[in-house]
Amino acid sequence: MDLLADLTPPQREAVTHVNGPLLVLAGAGSGKTRVITRRVAHLLQQGVSPHNILALTFTNKAAGEMRERIEVLVPGAKVWVGTFHGFCARLLRSHGSLVGLDSSFTIYDQADRLRTVRDVLDAMGVEEPPITPEKIEGAISRAKNDLATPKSLAHRARDDRDRLVAKVYAAYEERLKAASAVDFDDLLVHVVKILKEHRDVRENLDARYRYVLVDEYQDTNMAQYAIVRALSVNHPNLCVTGDPDQSIYGWRGANLSNILEFEKDYDAVRVVKLEHNYRSTKSILAVADHLIQHNVNRKPKDLITENPSGEPVQLTVYARESEEAEGVAARIASLVREGSYNYSDVAVFCRITALTRTFEQAFRSARIPYQIVGGVSFYERQEVKDVLSYLNLINNPKDDLAFSRVVNVPPRGLGKTSFERLTAFARDHGLTLLEAARRAREAPGLKDKAIRSFLDFVALYDELGALRDDAAERVILQTMEKTGYRQHLKDESRGEGEDRLANLEELITAAREFDLEHAGATIQDFLADITLASPVDRWDQQTGAVTLMTLHAAKGLEFPVVFIIGLEEGLLPHSRAFENPNELEEERRLFFVGITRAQRELYISRCRIRTFRGQQQATAQSRFLMELPEDFLTYDDRSGVSSGDSRWGQASWSGQSGYAPRRPQPTRTPMPTPSAGGFRLTTAAQLAGGGPSSIAAPGDLDAFRPGASVLHPEYGLGRIVAIEGAGPNRKGRIAFTLAGERTFVLAKSPLKLVGKSGAGPR
DNA sequence: ACTGAACGCTTTTTT
């Protein structure tokens, strides 16, 4: 096919560029992916071997898309397209020994990292760290992204916290090394190290990957920069694409100057600007453009489109979040009912994942199919993690973290004490935990029973270890049988075991699919694949459901209809960004990214009261709303509250604004307002005087009598069948409708009385 | 050693 026929002159220029560095500044919706894939096809057409081309992206999803589109253009071309992390993992399997890494290394995800940091703090005897483990973990990650070592960190430490971070960092590194493990950042950092220290390797790779393409270059960090740089010394045929206005990963160490300074960094850079937008209506683009112009630290850029003006962008204010969710749900329902769109044409974006919960409820009761991208990942569920830990240990016997996860799963009578003795023994003799377990007889202080359990575990392990080179599905099945894990879940008294088994079935299915797609692959490949997979990768636009995701996850996607919710100070922009002008600009870019995902219709909303961590709070509208052009907006205040804030507030309650809603408003069921009215439940703990200022009024607890109905936040409704004892420590035996019988110390329990004999308004 | 309930902390975003 003719690769150039349907391209604009600038697109054509980028596609036909062959040798030398190329910077493509691609505005949102400017056909960037099309340009990259065409360029790859063009290179192949010019006789470049697919073997010599490397295309790097940030997500597997983007990589997969690119691979597919290249396949359509040039069937059978074996171009390596993948993520930075995937590329580095592969490289380390073959070259890891140069940095002292076994080829069977384990990849730690963030949860593993945090666990390790906690363990390190524990081992160091730090009782009350001045900063949280999460912060330390973040600081270590940040240091790695900036290519800082524990030493350099210790060197520039200014206070106790910095010194602690540096110390933990050093110990953390040792642990990973001993466990033959790497974290996400290490994948990059180790490769950087190899490229720096082994000239021959670098030159070979530079020559091998003669043509390198990097997508989303504005989001590269120092380590990624160093890798790309090292692969483009002798053969600087490097093509980077990106948009500084869409840089949203600064918090993760992305370095905007990588793209801003690209022209100075390489000689004779060709720059191509793609400013023509093929995605959005004029209204949407105008709103995006107005907003982003408020960024000071920015290269001016035009956004042009020949698309129709379309509907104005609609801004709606709701009273509370439940109404926001219901309002959005109602609008989606009517859009679909009118026949203009399918559910899968619609996406709802929010700043933080916590906001999706309300929407789930609203969608469920409105019977709108939805899918959430992100949140608690499938692979993070307990039972999945357990089985995967077995796989990790089979693959890498040094993985102490995996060992400690599974040694007592299912329960083998190995408790804290036994485990601590084993750890001490391992540490004293420089053994891995598995080796130590093998020699459990020599470990001081271990009881006979524990020794036997450890030895049994090792025997079990050896049996499983023989499966090391088998396909993933088989190993998982064998593991579940031989460890007795499947039986363990079956025996679980309450219904949860079945859900867990169902999740494991899903894992088995995933493994089977992986095995089919990757002939000859082992569990090591399977583990790497799922560890490096992100929730977005599992997302599928074609499922006929509304998509619910964070603004970050939305990057690179597009939808006919987009809702962006929670336009409130503290949320968007997020409160953590208030202090820092750069971070504030990043928040603005984040909003910009969200807006420019929309093709035809865009709705933004906020609410006046939002519940956060259990607290209801009045909100202030996002400062970004003031930065949008009125001409392209309609405004609709459905909160029923007058408020002095902003010109928007004025426009709303006068009722005379020119921004009348264009469509009939869907009717809403009036909602009772629980907090404003008189009905409130009081917990037993409150009755007993949980607050420091009040003194227990013993009489109040008397309301908890046999026969009374109670509500427990977790177990739901129940009835008191018996009261045991007397005084403040009296216990209640509750028969729950769904969860069986349980006993509580009333004064400490979160039980609430319900029904007419229960607590009235106070 | 194991279970279940209370405590206390938090994540903003993710490869």
Added chain:
DNA sequence: AGCGTTCAGT
């Protein structure tokens, strides 16, 4: 509000 960790009872 929700989760992981800690604490207490058996």
